[in-house]
Amino acid sequence: MKIFPEEECRRAVGLPFEIQQQLRSGDFAFITEMGRQLQIDENVLCSANYMVNLFFIRRSYLNYDRHILSTAALMLACKTHNFRRQNKRIYPNTFASTYHSVFHRRIHGADRQPPVFDDALKAEYLVKIFKAEFKLLKTLEFDVDIDLPLYYLENVISKLYTNIEDKNVFMTMSRVMANESMRSIAPLCIRTQAVAVACVVLAGVICNLPRPQNLVLINAESWWTVVSPDLTLQEITQAIRLIMEAITLK
Incomplete structure (x- = not known):
């Protein structure tokens, strides 16, 4: 896309x-x-x-x-x-x-x-x-192959939140945030995997879970690379900002 x-x-x-x-x-x-x-x-x-x-x-x-x-x-x-x-x-x-x-x-x-x-x-x-x-x-220039944050949630959670007790509740909240992200321009201007990470991080905040940097055992200072070495903190932060902006303005 x-x-x-x-x-x-x-x-x-x-x-x-x-x-x-x-x-x-x-x-x-x-x-x-x-x-x-x-x-x-x-x-x-x-x-x-x-x-x-x-x-x-x-x-x-x-x-x-x-x-x-x-x-x-x-x-x-x-x-x-x-x-x-x-x-x-x-x-x-x-x-x-x-x-x-x-x-x-x-x-x-x-x-x-x-x-x-x-x-x-x-x-x-x-x-x-x-x-x-x-x-x-x-x-759409007849390009209807749409990549969605929903597709990445399970993998992101498995990488960042390995030992949480109630994964079902957390997954549900992550899906809610992935749906809410579609109110925003984030999926249009940020790579989908980064949007998915942003949704999971926001779900973690809502569920009162520790931040990813407090859970990742290796390279905690660059925790996002556990999901993918191609990700950047800048695009994840941008996605969080845009999603929160959309939720605030709805």
Whole structure:
């Protein structure tokens, strides 16, 4: 995956970064709710979030329907992951109907009934979703092989936190942080393995565990090299800063 300079991600298409971050968090919440209703796993959701985030550092938020684009990204991510729900594909009509209910609930609240989801409305949504999917693919340059922090967590934990008592709780919190990292620009401008280390370190702080430098027995002063000699403390620190910034601004 291409890595972008942080300044380019912050500048994006001219909106102040704080507004961009709020929009990113809104997209994250929308995709999460769509995924919850459709029972889609977190790897697919993270890929969809990455696609949307990358799209909007190259395209203006002002020119596209974020919710339609998020729906298209989720549909595309399901295809790239070959995701099946109860061994069956999720078809475009289902994405359209779920978009309909989630969008209207977010805009108007749960008390107001959405318009009837008839054939005309379904056709209108599908046209928009398919167009958005193609725009996503063009913006991604048809590169949908997305590397996710989630893929590295188990290895990072096994290297840095070998003797902790409750690894299940720690892994769960690490996965939460890996998901939260998708609110941020960290996966766009920092190598994925470094983002994963940042997520594990943050999970350690939340779980009140010792810092990695207090656990690693060899080369404690350069503890991150236990995970990979190619990693740098600078990129891990940068990832932590960007993730925390996104969580603070959400």
